[in-house]
Amino acid sequence: MAEGNTIPGTIMRDDHVxxxxxxxxxxxRGQVLRVIDLEGHQGVDFLCYNAENPEERYHAPNTLKKSQTLKLTRGHTLYSDIARPMFTIVEDSYGGHDTIAGCCSGPSNQMLYGVAGTTGCRENFLAALGRHGLGRRDIVPNVNFFCTVPVDDRRLADTVFVAGPAQAGDYIDLRAEMDALAVISNCPQVNNPCNDGKPKPIRVVIWQP
Incomplete structure (x- = not known):
């Protein structure tokens, strides 16, 4: 079990989601955002924005080109659309977080799984962004923490996600390289294996080294 609950600094905010x-x-800037998978096998969707100018936001292509990998872990940096560092992953007990599958939503659940009347991470993002005067046009392709998405250029899997190896207590630490708005959806998905069919709580901590 990873020691995600041991915080090596001063806790500024501590939330059970x-x-x-x-x-x-x-x-x-300089603070660390820790996301803890409390029970294991729980997907966490993540977006970030410049807190002072949210038109600057996470940019997957810049991040992937600089990291030269589709899966992010310790030492990799999340870059903005103007190629500035936003967060650096300074600790990671999981390794290999997904950057390509994006977020689930009510419409995509209908499209992919034939399930109507559900909500997803897109709806969660809209709720959180609305508290900051942001909305649909501000949602961009996101990072999926604790998620495994196999990539095979010969075929597409029947489902994009597979059950990942995250264990209870696994965590990721992201050091802010600017004052940043972080937005998280603790994924409600039950139609693919990312949450093992049972969404679970997470812990989110902002701490000062």
């Missing part, structure tokens, strides 16, 4: 719910917060 229920299964399927959103979270948002400002992480000041």
């Amino acid at each position: 229920p299964a399927g719910q959103p979270w948002d917060g400002i992480v000041r």
Whole structure:
């Protein structure tokens, strides 16, 4: 079990995020955002924005080109659309977080699984972004923490996600390289294996080294 609950600094904010719910917060430059998978096998969707100018936001292509990998882990940096560093992954007990599958939503659940009347991470993002005057046009392709998405250029899998190896207590630490708005969806998905069919709570901590 990873020691995700041992915080090596001063806790500035400490939240328990229920299964399927959103979270948002400002992480000041130099502070660290820790996301803890409390029970294991729980997907966490993540977006970030410049807190002072949210038109600057996470940019997957810049991040992937600089990291030269589709899976992010310790030492990799999340870059903005103007190629500035936003967060650096400074600790990671999981390794290999997904950058390509994006977020689930009510419409995509209908499209992919034939399930109507559900909500997903897109709806969570909209709820969290709305508290900051942002909306649909501000949602960009996101990072999926604790998620495994195999890539095979010969075929597409029947489902994009497979059950990942995250264990209870696994965590990721992201150091803010600017004052950043972080937005999280604690994924409510039950139609693919990312949450093992049972969404679970997470812990989100902002701490000062």
